[in-house]
Each structure stands twice: as C-alpha cells, then as structure tokens.
Amino acid sequence: MADISDLAQLREGIDECDAQLVALLAKRNGITQKIGEIKQQTGAPLHAPEREAELLAARRQEAINQSVSPDLVEDILRRMMREAYQNQQAKLACAAPELSPIVIVGGQGAMGQLFAQQFIRSGYNVKILDKDQQNEAQGILKGAKLVMISVPINALGAVVAKLPKLDDDCLLVDITSVKQSPIKALKAAHSGPVVGLHPMFGPDISHWVKQTVVVCEGRDHQAAKGLLEQLQVWGCQLVELDAKKHDEAMQIIQVMRHLTTFVYGQFLAKQSHTLEELRSCSSPIYQLELMMVGRLFAQSPELYSDIMLAQFDDVETLLAQYQDTFANTLEKLKAGDKAGLIDSFEQAKVYFSDSTEHFLTQSRSLLNKANDSKVLD
Known part of the structure; x- marks a missing residue:
C-alpha cells in the first residue's frame, strides 16, 4: 500500500522532469535567438506560416504516438513560439x-x-x-x-x-x-x-x-x-x-461592439454587486466577458469616445436595428414565447453555422486559460 514517502518520491520525479523542461526551454530560446539573427541578416519574415503548421502537425502526431494529449503539446508549443517571436524583436530586418x-x-x-x-x-x-x-x-x-x-x-x-x-x-x-x-x-x-x-x-x-x-x-x-x-x-x-468597405466593416466590428461594451460597463457600475462578487461566482466564459469589458475601461476615454463619435452618423441605422432586436427579444421574454426565442436563435445560428466548430475549438482553449488564471488568482 502506497504511503506518504511514495508521494514524496513521485514529486521528486516531477521536480526532476520540470528542471529538465526548463533546461530544454533555455536551449530552445538560444536557438530561436540565433534564428532571429539570421532572419535579420537575410531579410526573412519573422513568421513562416508553413513551417509553423508543419511543426505543430508533426509534434501533435508524436504526442499521439506517445499517449500524450496533442492539445497540451500544441498549447505548450504555441506559448513557446510566442516567446520566440518576442525574443526575435530586438533587431529586425530592413525591407525598404x-x-x-x-x-x-x-x-x-x-x-x-x-x-x-x-x-x-x-x-x-x-x-x-x-x-x-x-x-x-x-x-x-x-x-x-x-x-x-x-x-x-x-x-x-x-x-x-x-x-x-x-x-x-x-x-x-x-x-x-x-x-x-x-x-x-x-x-x-x-x-x-x-x-x-x-x-x-x-x-x-x-x-x-x-x-x-x-x-x-x-x-x-x-x-x-x-x-x-x-x-x-x-x-x-x-x-x-477599399476604404468604404473598411469603414462599413468597422461600424460593426468596432463601433457597435464598443458601444455595446460601453453601455454594459455603465450598467454594471450601477448595480449593487461589486465586481469582486461577480467575479467570485462567475463561469470562465463570463470571466472572459468581464475581462473584455474591463479592458475597454482601462483604455483612454478620449480614444474610445473618438472611435464611437467618428462614425456615429453612419451607425444610427445599425443602432436602430440593434434596439429593435433587443426590444423584440424582450417582448418574447415578457410573453413567455419559448417557440419565438428558439426561432430567433435558429435564425442567428445559420449565420454562424460555417464557423461553429472553429469557434468552439478556439473558445474552449480560451476558457481553459481563463479558468487556469482564476485558480491562480
């Protein structure tokens, strides 16, 4: 029967593995710095998408072969790549x-x-x-x-x-x-x-x-x-x-998003619950939503006011559509119209249908990271 000494011995094994990982990371960092120097001298781009995709695919297969989670290996590799890109920023190639x-x-x-x-x-x-x-x-x-x-x-x-x-x-x-x-x-x-x-x-x-x-x-x-x-x-x-297409896209991607976040942040600030109370009992996905709201209010108020005001005349119609959608949803809730809510859900779902699997995969990774951060706090 296992006892506390067995646990201590196993933990020593983990410590040894961790020390080896740190040594390997140091070795890898040294190699990536040399790669950065060569890229600077030759003018090669910092990012090589094909090389990255090949590396990830090969390491995922190796992980599967050794009964290790390929997602874990990919997470570690992507974090190391981010570190490598940061290490290669000191001196960059001059293209023009x-x-x-x-x-x-x-x-x-x-x-x-x-x-x-x-x-x-x-x-x-x-x-x-x-x-x-x-x-x-x-x-x-x-x-x-x-x-x-x-x-x-x-x-x-x-x-x-x-x-x-x-x-x-x-x-x-x-x-x-x-x-x-x-x-x-x-x-x-x-x-x-x-x-x-x-x-x-x-x-x-x-x-x-x-x-x-x-x-x-x-x-x-x-x-x-x-x-x-x-x-x-x-x-x-x-x-x-095209500049016109860009501005139209930004009306949705930036202006409407910032307006929605701005209003929601004001709403939260008027509630009786403190931010700490909301965070303490929130799910990882709500943690992420709070982070995004908090991120906006950590920025310059002049910057976001300018962004919202710069295209306000162009988004008035979008705002009216948004208000109508909100009002219609509220009416369905008041009426207890479950069928209507489901129908609205299905209509919107069609818009996202081609990307749902991709979004689920990406969001799952983000949610895991958010949950990890919450534990560490």
Whole structure:
C-alpha cells in the first residue's frame, strides 16, 4: 500500500522532469535567438506560416504516438513560439531602406512610439514631430520619405492641413481606425503617394507576428510596396480593403461592439454587486466577458469616445436595428414565447453555422486559460 514517502518520491520525479523542461526551454530560446539573427541578416519574415503548421502537425502526431494529449503539446508549443517571436524583436530586418528618413507625426503618443520603436529596430532613421516640436516642423520634415500620422481621429484633419509641403515622392500614411475621411484629408494636403493603414491592435502588444493591418489604397499605391513589405517582415497579416468597405466593416466590428461594451460597463457600475462578487461566482466564459469589458475601461476615454463619435452618423441605422432586436427579444421574454426565442436563435445560428466548430475549438482553449488564471488568482 502506497504511503506518504511514495508521494514524496513521485514529486521528486516531477521536480526532476520540470528542471529538465526548463533546461530544454533555455536551449530552445538560444536557438530561436540565433534564428532571429539570421532572419535579420537575410531579410526573412519573422513568421513562416508553413513551417509553423508543419511543426505543430508533426509534434501533435508524436504526442499521439506517445499517449500524450496533442492539445497540451500544441498549447505548450504555441506559448513557446510566442516567446520566440518576442525574443526575435530586438533587431529586425530592413525591407525598404529607401523609406528613410521617417517622420512620425504624433510620435510621442502610444501608437506613435510603438511604430517608432519598430522602425528603429529595423534600422530606419526615425524622427518625431509632436506638439513639443511644432516650431521645428519644417526642418524635421525636410527630406522625409515616409510621414506617418499617428494622432486622434478628430485631430487628423487639422494636423494634416498644417503640415509644411512634403517632397513629391514622400509617402504619407495614417493609422486611424477610420479610413475614408483621413485618406481624403491626406490626398488634399499632399500631391504625392498616400496610403491608409489600420492596425487592428493596440500599443500593448508583445510582438507584431500575426497582427492584422488593414491596408486601404489612397494614391500611387505602388509607392507603398516597401512599407507593406516591411510590415510583412515584422510578421503582420495584411488585409487590403477599399476604404468604404473598411469603414462599413468597422461600424460593426468596432463601433457597435464598443458601444455595446460601453453601455454594459455603465450598467454594471450601477448595480449593487461589486465586481469582486461577480467575479467570485462567475463561469470562465463570463470571466472572459468581464475581462473584455474591463479592458475597454482601462483604455483612454478620449480614444474610445473618438472611435464611437467618428462614425456615429453612419451607425444610427445599425443602432436602430440593434434596439429593435433587443426590444423584440424582450417582448418574447415578457410573453413567455419559448417557440419565438428558439426561432430567433435558429435564425442567428445559420449565420454562424460555417464557423461553429472553429469557434468552439478556439473558445474552449480560451476558457481553459481563463479558468487556469482564476485558480491562480
């Protein structure tokens, strides 16, 4: 019969395995750093999707062969890959040296600093033009080959209009979350090449690999080729969209989502239950929902106010549809109309049908991580 000494001995075995894992991770980190150096020297992109897919498939099969959970192995590998991408950020390849010097207008802001740091890591000459440097604007912009506007949406028009004349071959870029109006302002202020970018991430990312950047054509799109190649070297996924289609998509993806989260956060703040009470008895999925609500209110109120206000006129119809849907659902609940609720559920389910398995798999992984975090707290 097993006793406490057997348990202690087994735990020593686990400790030994863990120590070996740490040693292997250190060895792997050293190798990935060398890979990063080679990528920097050769200009190879940080992210190689085919290599990643092959590696994961091979390791999953090895896990199955050794009666180990393939999902566990994939989770560990993906976490190690994320660490590897972070380790490879110190020095990056320069895909388009002809873009130097680069000027980031609003470069003291969070997103401006993020882009400045990344360009510098790739060896570009980067200059900052912000409120503190306004008197030096002419000199800072002289000879610039790429000017990136990183200012709040509501300030972009005025900022761009005040820019000194740029060289004809200078690429003028904005990174706001709306594209039609900013691109129009850029084209009015500059006769040279223009492109609109929308980074679908915030300044708190740990690395750029797999981050989505929407690209909207402005003028002389070929002139943006070097910049787009640089984004791909950093590992970004580029999605090219017409500016009008982009803004219509963002009305649903961003504006309506932010509005809903904003309203729900206000609602929670008015309840008698504290956040700690709600978290203590919540399921993992509600933990994730609370995290997303809390994440919004951890950001700049000016930023999210600007995002919601910038397209409010365009989302009034969507808001009316949303209110109608909510009201109709409420009426079914009041009437105890279970059949009506089921019918509404089935209609919406059709929209998601092609992606349900994918969403279930992804959400299951996220829920497990949320539950792990709750235990650790």
